[in-house]
Amino acid sequence: MKSLHRAWIVAAVAFVAIIGAAGFRATPGVLITPLEDAFGWSRGTISLAVSVNLMLYGLCAPFAAALMDRFGMRRVVACALLLVAAGSGLTVFMTASWQLVALWGVLVGLGTGSMALVFAATLTDRWFVRHRGLVTGVLTAGGATGQLIFLPVLAHLTEMQGWRWASLTVAAAALAVVPLVWFLLRDTPEEIGLTALGATEPVVRTPAVRTPDGGAAARAVRVLRDAARTRHFWYLAIGFAICGASTNGLVGTHFIPAAHDHGMPETTAASLLAVIGVFDIAGTVFSGWLSDRVDPRLLLAVYYALRGLSLLILPRLFAATAEPSMLVFIVFYGLDWVATVPPTVALCRKIFGADGAVVFGWVFASHQIGAAVVATAAGVTRDHLGNYDLAWYGAGVLCLLAALMSSRIVTRVRDGREAAILVG
Template sequence: MVWSARNGEGAEERCQPQPWAVAGATFLAMLSTAAAVGSPSVLILPLSREFGWSTTSISSALSVRMALLGMVGLLAAPLLNTLGLKRFLLSALLLVGAGLLISLAMTQVWHLVLLWGVLVGIGAGMTTLVLGATVAARWFSQRRGLVVGVLAASASAGPFLASPALSALAEVAGWRSTVLTLTGLIALSGAAVFALVPDHPDNTMHGAAGRPNRAGLAAPVEELLGALREAAGSGVFWVLLGTFAICGTSTSGLVQTHFVPFCADAGLSPLGSANVLALMGPLTILGSLAAGWLSDRFDSGWLLFWFFALRGLSLACLAFTEASLLELSLFGIFYGLDWVATVPPMVKIVIARFGVARANLVLGWISAGHQFAAAAAAYGTGLSKDGLSSYLPALLAAGALCLVAAAATPILSVGDGGRRS
């Protein structure tokens, strides 16, 4: 186990966990669960070929998973406070690993829903951005922004970066080899967490706050509900909730889940479409950093206007292209930059409107809305594809919703605390 040791300090200080070791193990855990969450997008076609399942049937499991990501993500902070970091992470990895491993023997759609939907959904929902923020706050007194950024990158870029390798493996050796590879990555993450991560940071300036909460979940859950009651009286909260539900619809629900089958309809190979998804991975990081820089200098509400408007127009353009590799790559470049660009200005607005103490709780509710909408979009898009034999209606509907979100966001510009351009 990695520990810090300084000459002249007491035994208790020498047993203090090394913060970067904790962050590294957490990074690996978040990356592996993110890869597991993103894998179904490249496995829809192999599963459909082997079992004859429709896109709607497979999408039902993915929509359950996305809904649970929102629900469990909302409760992640209370669960983490109750269990402590090590047990929290090991529980999450155990759920995801079990869901993947048992799925090797699945033969029915309900097996897929239970294993990839429920088990993987609950486990992955425990490794959201709340986890990264907690590690940064409790184990670091400096460079917290860097730590949050690095851990957020593992969660956002992980599904895209893993797509080409997983797709190639599925084409060459079958979907079960892909699942086994993901299970191995989960096991490696579990070993790192077991070796490097304690339950709480003893003897640091955050030690008391980092200890597991033995009082149980009742108090934190009541705090969550209290934050919702307070926020519900603000029109800003409802605009943010609605616009970020549309954000989930147009990203995780539509593009992340159905982009590979959409490309297959256009004649692009699964590996080629996975490469386009991989192109989005590093661009999501770049787009997020650029959006954070812009939100420090320009009005957050108007930034959201442009981000949503451009996203809506890009979806409409995609619907009417010939979906060539060049056109899809250009779409991937733009969509990658825009994927999480909405988050920094949204977070800034939440902090300015609801205060630092309540911000993470309000963000939890907004994030839950994002995931519930993504779940509905994943299933609805599959239903539309099976019924109409085309992704065109889903693309146009998502593009129109993004334009509606853009029209609603200027109201958020009043008093967001940012500098005016």
Template structure:
């Protein structure tokens, strides 16, 4: 995957790109146009992945499917979403970021539209699990890292914080609307809304997102002048992806980052993102009101994650991770004991929301420091895969515990304890220092 603009995947420059960029007096600031479009893509992908939280009860009512069966489909989608990330990163190097992104958006739109025809649980797994997971996996954190580092030489932490916060914005924009749609017409209007919104992004990406700054005669934001580009990436992208994983897996720092990000996924979109609305429903809180709670959390995460990017440019990322995971753990332990009063939920929304995806900028910085600008982003893709494995485990675990015990209390408290464990583990991370190339790995 590309982080500093040194990989070259294509020399072909569409005329529309050159015309659009050169006809506007943006200069290096055109990077913010690209970031804006990618922000929307990440926002829609986050909305797709979080849709299962508002569809869970309507699907249960419409088909009579058990909560753990629906949770399995959500878990499969989250797992494939994470697993697809590093392969999508390598594919972006091989055939181009723009082509990969357009294909992913089309898959996301088609898969959610196809779900309107489903009648069996396996079809839910196939559409909202497998196909949407493949598509949204290419429109994820790894995409944000690629864009930020292709288009920015300075302010990377801040911009990565903003891109990461798009998931929170997805909650803010989509969940109240999707919850209202599901309350009005069941799960089908939710699927239609996601499919249409995803398809609407295709022309924006086609017209406004060049392959890289040099494709339209620009340099990265903050660069003083033209920068050298490496030779084109060749060979099998699958081999390259797996080879990078093999080398990274020989280091301690990779497994520390993988483990902490596994817990990050377990304690965010896997459990809270999938089951919080259903948890609130068990406590007598209507679906739209519960979605509003997630939206409030989204507002605070937009603030918290962007600020985390600013802090990551200035402070030790290990200590930041330790604070973030500790606060998250305490918030999760607190929620089942809170009584779910409006005041108690407001406290949870603020503290948990500020922390939702604040871990991404410091984790990316540590990956770059350990594995260098060339290999770091692709390694980060595998670390993100660990995040989604944890999220998938929590999505299923939450539904299983709900069926087993009749409530979500213990599931949330266990998740809180794992987050506190991740806080301690974060302080053990010791990157060896920045390397332009990932040489033979340090023994674990």
């Protein structure tokens, strides 16, 4: 009987770690209204803390990828989980809005950003040759799984016990995963005398992967400088910024308060967002499987186009109860939510080679910049206009633009020329 390759155990530990850190991703949507009621802060003020978090969540990513190369995934991820636990747990003592920005924004932002999606990209690059796309999809779905687990729990705790219990639950979940990561996660298969799953011989880590001089930050900046000279980097980065704007920034942050504006109970809205997490898991895993078989540029174009059309319809679907039309949107949007990640990781790996994980870190940074801008902009729009309609329609149009850009992503062919693939 063939024994289980250690890569699967490492991937399982990573999946649990991502779930543990994902508790905070469910927090803002659930707590915006309770914090508004408890402290009298405006929705724009609370959204600012979310924006700082999303910004750091992204900007840390390329440096985290380089730090994982230099110090190892285990150390970086364990420290990241401790930051998430501290930032979430200390919110129970806050009395002013700047403290929310410091804790939610800075501490938790640094923690979540230090593992984020680059953790999945780095791990699959080191531990898998076969099934890379599939495993990337599964690990990416870990965030959705965490959202699925935490959203209804946090909504119920907030309703029954208050928002502080929800914050403490997130802190406890992140803290509980630290021992698992420390004792079971390993940085490379070569470290324990193995080869990556599907590899025929051990991988020699080249300077492109481990740069002893200049440090992790210097390498991250160098990789950005080189990548930014290419058009395909900007197509990926701008498209992913729009992806972040339309998911974490808008739906993830404002769907629950927007539904509440239309008379829907927060627990019902949180349950709908959790259902998005259910279908997100299926959509992301399937997208990873497709990324091993279908041109990832085509996948991105289709995903963004369908997302844009669904957002243009969403404002008409809100009601005091979850109507069938809203349920159709929830299922569809869930399937599409993080489906963009596996093809984006695949393109970064294919185009930029050994620097692919760090390049994806920068592309992911743009994702979170887009999310941060829209998280605040949507909150301010709601404060001034009394509704979110402009935010929904604007995000829909931007997604259609992302679909167009994805269809124009270029790849370098053997003779050095750049060739563009037109979709449709």
